[in-house]
Amino acid sequence: MTTTNSNEVDHTTNMLKDKHVEYIINLDKKEKSFEYWVTEHLRMNGLYWGLTALNLMNSIDKMNKQELIDWLLSCQKPNGGFGGNTHHDDHLLSTLSAIQILVQFDSLDKLDIDSVVNYIVKLQQEDGSFIGDQYGEVDTRFSFVAILALSLLGHLDKINQDKAVEFINKCKNFDGGYGSIPGAESHAGQIYTCVGALAILNRLDTIDIDNLGWWLCERQLPNGGLNGRPEKSSDVCYSWWVVSSLSTIDRLDWIDNDKLKTYILKCQDNETGGVADKPGDMPDVFHTFFGIAGLSLMGYFDLEHIDPVYALPTKLLDKLNINLPWNKKSKSFAANK
Amino acid sequence: MTDYYTPFGEREEWNDVKPIEQNDGEHPICPIAYSEEFKDKMNYFRAILKSQEKSLRVIDLLNEIVEDNASNYTVWFYRREVLKAFEENKIDFDIEGEMEFLTDMSESDPKNYQVWNHRRFIFEHYFAHKDNGSEKEKEYLNNMLLSDSKNYHAWSHRQWLLKTFKQWSGELEYVDKLLSLDHRNNSAWNHRYFVLSNTLSFPFGKDIIDREIEYSLRSIKLSPNNESPWSYLRGLFKNQKISDYPELLVTLKELKAKYIGCSHVNSLIIDIYEEQSTKDSLEQALVLCKLLSSTVDQIHQKYWNYKHSSIEKQLLAIK
Numbered sequence: 001m002t003t004t005n006s007n008e009v010d011h012t013t014n015m016l017k018d019k020h021v022e023y024i025i026n027l028d029k030k031e032k033s034f035e036y037w038v039t040e041h042l043r044m045n046g047l048y049w050g051l052t053a054l055n056l057m058n059s060i061d062k063m064n065k066q067e068l069i070d071w072l073l074s075c076q077k078p079n080g081g082f083g084g085n086t087h088h089d090d091h092l093l094s095t096l097s098a099i100q101i102l103v104q105f106d107s108l109d110k111l112d113i114d115s116v117v118n119y120i121v122k123l124q125q126e127d128g129s130f131i132g133d134q135y136g137e138v139d140t141r142f143s144f145v146a147i148l149a150l151s152l153l154g155h156l157d158k159i160n161q162d163k164a165v166e167f168i169n170k171c172k173n174f175d176g177g178y179g180s181i182p183g184a185e186s187h188a189g190q191i192y193t194c195v196g197a198l199a200i201l202n203r204l205d206t207i208d209i210d211n212l213g214w215w216l217c218e219r220q221l222p223n224g225g226l227n228g229r230p231e232k233s234s235d236v237c238y239s240w241w242v243v244s245s246l247s248t249i250d251r252l253d254w255i256d257n258d259k260l261k262t263y264i265l266k267c268q269d270n271e272t273g274g275v276a277d278k279p280g281d282m283p284d285v286f287h288t289f290f291g292i293a294g295l296s297l298m299g300y301f302d303l304e305h306i307d308p309v310y311a312l313p314t315k316l317l318d319k320l321n322i323n324l325p326w327n328k329k330s331k332s333f334a335a336n337k
Numbered sequence: 338m339t340d341y342y343t344p345f346g347e348r349e350e351w352n353d354v355k356p357i358e359q360n361d362g363e364h365p366i367c368p369i370a371y372s373e374e375f376k377d378k379m380n381y382f383r384a385i386l387k388s389q390e391k392s393l394r395v396i397d398l399l400n401e402i403v404e405d406n407a408s409n410y411t412v413w414f415y416r417r418e419v420l421k422a423f424e425e426n427k428i429d430f431d432i433e434g435e436m437e438f439l440t441d442m443s444e445s446d447p448k449n450y451q452v453w454n455h456r457r458f459i460f461e462h463y464f465a466h467k468d469n470g471s472e473k474e475k476e477y478l479n480n481m482l483l484s485d486s487k488n489y490h491a492w493s494h495r496q497w498l499l500k501t502f503k504q505w506s507g508e509l510e511y512v513d514k515l516l517s518l519d520h521r522n523n524s525a526w527n528h529r530y531f532v533l534s535n536t537l538s539f540p541f542g543k544d545i546i547d548r549e550i551e552y553s554l555r556s557i558k559l560s561p562n563n564e565s566p567w568s569y570l571r572g573l574f575k576n577q578k579i580s581d582y583p584e585l586l587v588t589l590k591e592l593k594a595k596y597i598g599c600s601h602v603n604s605l606i607i608d609i610y611e612e613q614s615t616k617d618s619l620e621q622a623l624v625l626c627k628l629l630s631s632t633v634d635q636i637h638q639k640y641w642n643y644k645h646s647s648i649e650k651q652l653l654a655i656k
Contacts, residue, residue: 087359089411135414137454174530174572180489183496183535185527187489210644214604217640218564229487230523230564254640 011270012262015301019273020288021059024050027285043085044075048097049289055104055313056296056304065105072098073110080112080119081133092123092132092142096149103152103316117155120146128163129181139180140171144193148310151200151322165203168194176211188219188228192241195248196309199326204249213251216242224259225278235277236267236287239294244308247297248326257298264291305329342374345381350394356380357387378402386415391422393430400438407442407449417458432463440477447481453490457497471504479511486515487524496531508532520556526565530572540577549573550585554592557601561592567601571608579605580612600634611648619652 009016027050047068054060075083075098081090082098095116102108123130123146130142143164150156170182171194177186178194191212198204219226219242225234226242239260246252266279267287274283275291293311296303305314307327314329324330345351358380378401385395399416402409423430439456446452464470475498481491499505509532515525537545553570556563571579579585586609593602603625610622623645630641 089414091410133410135410135454137450173527174575175568179527181493181496183500183531184493185489185524210647214640215568217637220636231521232487254637254643256636 009270011268012266015265015295016268016270016273017057017301019270020268020275020292021054021057021062021273023269023273023283024054024285024288025062044072044082044094044097044101045084046285047072048100049285051101051104052306052312053285053289053292056292056306058304060104065107068101069105069107069110072101076112076115080115080117082116089133090119092120092130092145092149095119096145099149099152100310100312103312103320106316108153113153113155117150117153117158120149121155121158124159124164128160128165128167130164140168140178140190140197141180141193143168144197147197147200152310152320156200161201165198165201165206168197169206172208176208176213176215185229186215188216188226188238188241188245191216192245195245199248199309202325204326207249209249209251213246213249213254216246216251217254220255220260224256224261224263226255226260233278234263236264236275236294237277237290239264240290240297240311243294243297244311247308250326252298261295261298261300264294267291344374344377345398346377351381354381354384354388357383359383372405375402375405378405382412382415386411391419393428395419396430403442403451407446407452410451413451413455416455420459432459435459436464443481444484447485447488448490450490453494457494460498461501465502471498471502474498475504482515486519486522489524492524492528496528499532500535505532505536516556520559521563521565523565526569530569539575541573541575546573546577546582550582554588557592561596561599561602564601567605571605578612579609585609598633600629600637603629603633607644607648611651614651614655616652616655619648619655622648623652 027046051060051063051068054062071086072082074086075088075094077083077090079090081092082095083090084094088094099108099111099116102111123132123142125131125138128143129138129140130146131138132142132145146159147156147164150159168178171178171180171184171190173179173186175186177188178191179185179187180190184190195204195207195212198206218230219228219238221227221234223234225236226238227234228238228241242255243252243260246254263279264275267276267281267283268274268291269276269283272283274285275288276283277287292303293306295301296306297308299305306312307314307317307324307330309324309326310317310322314324314327317324318331321332323332323336325333325336327333345354345356356377359376378398381398382402385398396416396419399412399419402412403416420430420435422428436456436459439452439459442452443449443456460470460474464474475495478491478495478498481488482495485491499508509529512525512529512532515522515528519525533541533545533549541549550570550573553566553573556566557570574582586606589602589606589609592599593606596602607622607625610618610625626641626645626648630638630645634641
């Protein structure tokens with residue numbers, strides 16, 4: 001690393017790995033803060049974001065595996081789903097996070113898989129869509145989350161895959177992108193989920209790849225950052241959603257990777273560690289994960305490689321023998337050629 | 338803790354309820370340090386969930402909780418259970434007040450899904466069949482979209498309203514209004530497409546296509562680098578050919594000469610040439626790809642190089 005003086009590292013050209021690790025492992029010590037308790041119902045997601053970021057920086061051993069698994073298992077409800085925290089209702093989003101965490105702790109065997117599969121399968125609707133909880137919100141995000149979770153558990157065959165594809169395709173828009181429900185505006189976050197779901201279901205052929213790729217690369221702004229919709233401002237979270245989508249459809253070189261790298265680096269907090277949504281803002285675990293994941297996918301700073309669909313380290317997915325035909329760093333890639 | 342907060346334990350009307358503390362076990366892994374106020378409210382909520390009380394005072398308690406944290410879906414779910422019980426037991430409840438409460442909530446927290454979801458329930462059950470019910474809801478949405486014309490939730494709610502209750506009239510005019518305020522508003526362009534695709538069938542008729550070509554071009558002429566009307570224009574030709582509208586190509590060529598640095602106009606011309614798929618048209622497309630990658634749109638050089646090579650293949654195939 002180049003240093004500007006004895007202590008200070010230029011954060012616009014260097015990744016502050018040590019500080020990010022410290023930032024994440026200290027997160028749970030901030031329980032007195034306001035944002036801690038308002039995000040209390042999202043703790044499971046928060047743990048997944050933090051843990052995966054650590055994993056990409058080869059520092060997962062800094063977390064107390066046993067304690068976290070015990071806590072995680074205490075969040076499972078009798079219906080098989082997981083809540084965002086011990087005393088919260090189950091939700092599909094926290095259920096996926098729980099599975100993704102267990103994969104990273106190599107502890108899927110601690111899970112009563114049948115009960116989780118049962119829970120997810122029931123969330124599929126007549127039209128092929130998925131709801132996120134018993135209260136009925138439909139969103140292509142939930143299609144993706146359900147499909148991803150079932151795939152990790154090896155039970156994709158338990159849902160109607162054709163119908164699931166059919167619903168996602170109904171959410172495809174005239175600009176090649178996808179929205180949350182049929183007719184809803186294209187949004188980079190939703191595109192990530194639709195592309196991911198289609199990838200897992202082996203239906204990337206239904207995507208209008210050049211049209212979508214063009215829309216996605218148009219998201220890069222002169223500052224190097226990416227936005228999520230036309231005429232919106234850049235935000236680090238799109239460094240994951242846009243970059244992963246481009247990567248899955250093999251069009252990552254259509255944006256300027258170096259410029260995006262610089263933008264993400266500028267969003268680092270050089271005092272506390274962590275990554276913010278925009279340069280100069282307060283960091284949070286959500287953007288820390290997305291920033292680091294984006295850098296990993298573009299192959300910078302010797303980070304552990306993340307898969308653009310499963311949002312988990314490629315090497316763990318290889319260990320589970322999951323087929324990743326879109327992932328050039330996966331051992332399954334060559335086998336698919 | 339704020340000075341004016343009265344803990345529920347000190348409120349006379351709650352004397353009969355025994356709060357239930359959260360049990361995190363002896364050594365909680367992730368101890369949750371709520372603010373004392375919030376903790377107090379949740380203790381009473383837990384007691385209510387257990388007793389399944391459905392009364393007006395419960396609504397007051399729920400109001401206080403969601404004002405602190407509007408994302409707790411269990412609280413909203415229970416609120417609907419309470420309202421359903423009021424309906425069944427014919428308990429008088431100010432449903433207009435409920436809608437006003439939701440309006441206030443959405444103004445302070447406009448991107449909270451739970452608030453929108455609850456609103457959908459309230460509208461469908463209590464307002465949809467009232468005179469002017471849909472009109473009033475549209476007025477509310479107009480206000481929300483005036484303060485943030487790209488709010489995804491507000492748009493979803495609007496599209497749901499239109500589609501479920503067949504409220505299409507006046508929508509194209511509404512889009513006109515939004516686009517006259519900001520012709521770069523991609524949500525409004527998306528909405529225009531939504532209205533057309535739900536009220537007409539594909540392929541659009543020639544009269545519609547001609548009208549919409551003119552509409553998009555009017556906006557394009559205001560700012561040729563605005564990607565939204567270009568995407569919209571391109572999207573109009575679903576299930577039909579752009580090359581069936583030769584006068585469009587003539588216009589595009591004129592624009593191309595005028596807007597030297599505009600990649601969109603070149604891109605659409607390339608699409609038309611590709612569609613025509615003659616030796617001559619493909620060769621012209623190749624020239625444009627070269628122009629874009631070398632000068633006009635260098636930032637997307639990789640894209641144009643890719644396009645160039647795929648058109649080359651197409652050309653080889655017809656030779």
